[in-house]
Amino acid sequence: xxxxxxxxxxxxxxxxxxxxxxxxxxxxxxxxxxxxxxxxxxxxxxxxxxxxxxxxxxxxxxxxxxxxxxxxxxxxxxxxxxxxxxxxxxxxxxxxxxxxxxxxxxxxxxxxxxxxxxxxxxxxxxxxxxxxxxxxxxxxxxxxxxxxxxxxxxxxxxxxxxxxxxxxxxxxxxxxxxxxxxxxxxxxxxxxxxxxxxxxxxxxxxxxxxxxxxxxxxxxxxxxxxxxxxxxxxxxxxxxxxxxxxxxxxxxxxxxxxxxxxxxxxxxxxxxxxxxxxxxxxxxxxxxxxxxxxxxxxxxxxxxxxxxxxxxxxxxxxxxxxxxxxxxxxxxxxxxxxxxxxxxxxxxxxxxxxxxxxxxxxxxxxxxxxxxxxxxxxxxxxxxxxxxxxxxxxxxxxxxxxxxxxxxxxxxxxxxxxxxxxxxxxxxxxxxxxxxxxxxxxxxxxxxxxxxxxxxxxxxxxxxxxxxxxxxxxxxxxxxxxxxxxxx
Numbered sequence: 001x002x003x004x005x006x007x008x009x010x011x012x013x014x015x016x017x018x019x020x021x022x023x024x025x026x027x028x029x030x031x032x033x034x035x036x037x038x039x040x041x042x043x044x045x046x047x048x049x050x051x052x053x054x055x056x057x058x059x060x061x062x063x064x065x066x067x068x069x070x071x072x073x074x075x076x077x078x079x080x081x082x083x084x085x086x087x088x089x090x091x092x093x094x095x096x097x098x099x100x101x102x103x104x105x106x107x108x109x110x111x112x113x114x115x116x117x118x119x120x121x122x123x124x125x126x127x128x129x130x131x132x133x134x135x136x137x138x139x140x141x142x143x144x145x146x147x148x149x150x151x152x153x154x155x156x157x158x159x160x161x162x163x164x165x166x167x168x169x170x171x172x173x174x175x176x177x178x179x180x181x182x183x184x185x186x187x188x189x190x191x192x193x194x195x196x197x198x199x200x201x202x203x204x205x206x207x208x209x210x211x212x213x214x215x216x217x218x219x220x221x222x223x224x225x226x227x228x229x230x231x232x233x234x235x236x237x238x239x240x241x242x243x244x245x246x247x248x249x250x251x252x253x254x255x256x257x258x259x260x261x262x263x264x265x266x267x268x269x270x271x272x273x274x275x276x277x278x279x280x281x282x283x284x285x286x287x288x289x290x291x292x293x294x295x296x297x298x299x300x301x302x303x304x305x306x307x308x309x310x311x312x313x314x315x316x317x318x319x320x321x322x323x324x325x326x327x328x329x330x331x332x333x334x335x336x337x338x339x340x341x342x343x344x345x346x347x348x349x350x351x352x353x354x355x356x357x358x359x360x361x362x363x364x365x366x367x368x369x370x371x372x373x374x375x376x377x378x379x380x381x382x383x384x385x386x387x388x389x390x391x392x393x394x395x396x397x398x399x400x401x402x403x404x405x406x407x408x409x410x411x412x413x414x415x416x417x418x419x420x421x422x423x424x425x426x427x428x429x430x431x432x433x434x435x436x437x438x439x440x441x442x443x444x445x446x447x448x449x450x451x452x453x454x455x456x457x458x459x460x461x462x463x464x465x466x467x468x469x470x471x472x473x474x475x476x477x478x479x480x481x482x483x484x485x486x487x488x
Contacts, residue, residue: 009062011078016058018082022089023051028138029093029131036130044131047092054089073485076476083468083477087111093135099128104457111464113139115471116353118226118323118440119431121453121460125231130212136227137219143471144223144253144353145193149186189257192264193353197222200249207241221249224353226323226440233448234313235326243309243326247316254281254320254348276387277349277360281319284359288343289315292336299333318343321355323440330447337443344433355438355470357407364392364400406474411436414466421456431455435463436470 026048033041091103091110100106105121112119113136122128128136197218204214213229220227230236234246252260259278262268272278292311296302302310313326318340329340347356364385371383385392411432419428423445430442431452441448445455452460469477479485 007074009064011074011081012058012062013064014062014078015081015085016055016060016062019051019055019058019085019089022086023048023055025138025142026051026093026135029134032134033129033131041131043093043096044135046096047089050092051089076479076485080468080472080477080480083114083472087114087464087468090114090139093132097129097132099132102457104460105453108452108460108464109136110139111467112435112440113137113225113227114143115438115467116140116143116223116225116321116355117435117438117467117471118220119435119442119446119452119463119467120227120440121451123231123451123453125228128229133212133216133227133229137216137223137225137229140223140225140227141197141219142223144225145190145257149189188261188265192257192260193222196249196252196260200245203245204242207245208239209237209242213237217246218249220324221246221322222253222353224250224253224320224322224348224355224438226317228324233325240309243313246324247309247313250316250320250322250324251285253322254316254352254354256349256351257353258351259349276363277358280363281349281359284343284346285312285316285319288319288339292339295333295336314340315343318439319346319354319356320348320352321437321439323434325441325448328447328449330443330449341430341433341443344437344439347437357404357437361400361404364397365404368397368400403474406478407436407470410466410469410474410478414462417462418455418459421459423455423459431459431463432466436466438467438470 026044030041030044030048033044087107087110090113091106094100094106094109095103099122100109108119108121111117118140200218200221201211201214204217205211209217216227216229217234219225226233228234228236234243255278256275259272259275263272289308289312292315293304293308296307296311297304300307310327313324314329316322317324321344329337345357346362347358348354350358350360364387367385371385374381374383385397414432414436415428418432419425423431427442427444427446430444431446434440434442434446441450446452452463455463
């Protein structure tokens with residue numbers, strides 16, 4: 001059995017360490033509520049105390065003096081456990097408040113926050129307390145760069161074992177490292193992440209947002225989450241300047257942070273602009289925005305600038321899987337709704353905070369199809385798929401095809417389960433896509449002007465599963481459900 005291959009004391013110790021960090025993070029909204037004399041203080045304090053106590057218990061159970069490097073199997077198990085446990089305990093502030101009716105709602109909201117999905121069960125977002133607003137958006141910010149990547153950056157107890165966690169967290173892609181040590185890489189990416197967040201906060205305040213709203217929306221934007229302090233999302237501010245600022249940072253968050261490192265730190269803009277994934281992401285956003293804008297101009301009475309701004313906002317929001325909205329695209333012409341539904345599959349760049357399949361995989365799939373066409377036309381030819389200057393190994397092609405197959409299987413099975421609760425096909429299908437690819441708003445009853453609150457508890461748990469599976473890019477999470485993982 002796998003018990004002989006896994007050091008559960010080591011896993012328990014690391015899991016407790018992450019929970020201790022989470023419990024400390026809960027004190028941020030609590031300190032804010034105390035400093036602002038806000039009456040809603042107890043939920044955050046209760047949740048923090050329970051989380052820290054659980055963390056201490058796990059660390060005592062897992063304590064031992066000699067700790068070896070984490071194995072690959074342990075890394076996969078630990079990453080999945082971290083995300084599940086973080087979401088469970090992260091739901092406590094919502095559950096202890098009066099705004100969420102059940103633990104199913106609280107768990108859905110917390111999972112949506114940490115996986116940066118942005119789907120909510122709350123109809124009246126304006127009615128939430130400020131500490132809850134801060135916790136919702138802060139969970140986006142923590143989950144955006146990845147709780148696991150954060151732990152690798154700040155928890156020295158992982159040591160070189162951080163490599164196993166890193167491989168498990170980004171199992172669906174060949175993760176490129178800029179430096180020999182993964183801890184240094186993680187810290188470099190987090191510094192850029194913090195700088196971008198601070199820059200957006202300042203710009204949003206200069207554009208007219210209050211300091212609190214600017215902080216919350218910067219957390220949501222850079223984490224590509226989509227939780228807002230307004231029920232109408234960004235549209236509630238009625239400011240074109242704010243919309244343009246959010247568009248810019250949604251786009252930046254959808255670009256690989258490795259490319260940001262090359263551009264801002266290494267000063268190599270040519271390398272960034274020559275990257276095939278960056279160019280594909282930029283062109284897809286630009287061309288789709290023009291198509292949507294022109295369709296809006298001819299099908300409605302919108303003038304050019306509002307149409308272009310509205311189109312850019314919705315397209316970049318969906319491509320980056322942020323989920324902010326400035327218009328109810330659920331009432332747009334069906335062709336535009338279908339176009340946006342297709343964009344939900346692609347997502348942002350590999351190494352960004354965005355969800356989705358990732359642009360690189362979409363491009364590679366097109367090259368795989370192109371290669372097979374050439375093989376049919378020239379059976380004796382030998383054709384290889386190139387990624388930049390490198391040839392893509394056949395093992396990577398197989399992994400890519402398997403990942404897409406897994407995504408389709410999860411999507412179809414989850415849609416079937418959600419539709420069994422009585423919702424229409426459009427709602428079931430789009431809600432699964434929106435949660436599985438961490439987008440947030442879907443179509444039908446879960447469109448941008450609606451929420452997930454009316455879904456049955458069973459449907460919410462199915463979608464919660466989809467959010468975690470999608471955030472871990474399926475392999476790391478789904479392998480735990482197989483007998484292969486739990487046997488020799």
